Amino acid sequence: MSALFNFQSLLLVILLTICTCTFVKAQAPAILNKNKSGFLGLFWKAARIGERLSPYVSLACIAMAISILLE
Numbered sequence: 001m002s003a004l005f006n007f008q009s010l011l012l013v014i015l016l017t018i019c020t021c022t023f024v025k026a027q028a029p030a031i032l033n034k035n036k037s038g039f040l041g042l043f044w045k046a047a048r049i050g051e052r053l054s055p056y057v058s059l060a061c062i063a064m065a066i067s068i069l070l071e
Contacts, residue, residue, distance in 0.1 A: 008067070015061055017043075022050030022057075 025032045025047040032044045050057055 008064075011060075012064055012068075015057065015064055018046045018050045018057055019061065021047040022054070025051070 021032065021043045025044075032047050035041055036044050
């Protein structure tokens, strides 16, 4: 089943995107800072979400890991 039709997989893809974009922005900020608008701006926004809501993103990642392990 595609990640678009399975809600748990969609949440996992969103969480991994947020975590990856935050890591890339921490390592090489010039990559994401030049693309603040357009389609690539979504990755900049995901990095901002990861920076500002990091405790909640971390808790969501832990909850997702536990739910996958219990399947």
